[in-house]
Amino acid sequence: MKTDKVKEMYKDEWVLAEVIKEDELGQPIEVEVITHSKNRDVVYDELERVEAGKHVCTFYTGEMPKKGYAVAFLWVE
Secondary structure (H helix, E strand, C coil): CEHHHHHHHCCCCEEEEEEEEECCCCCEEEEEEEEEECCHHHHHHHHCCCCCCCCEEEEECCCCCCCCCCCCCCCCC
8 A cells, every 4th residue: 555545544643554654765655554553552562473584664644843843752661
């Protein structure tokens, strides 16, 4: 599925997907969705279960913060 379609289908959600095709800059353009959720932790928990060697990506389909704002992520194990 094209990443644009994924962004439409799962608006304002976190997505974990297997990369099927990349553009010349290495950005995913076609993926197979593994899981999606409004809760980032759900996606990251599933990421831990992805088989080794599988080419995957995670991304957020909502709006990026406006210029001048910062975002911080906390990873706790």
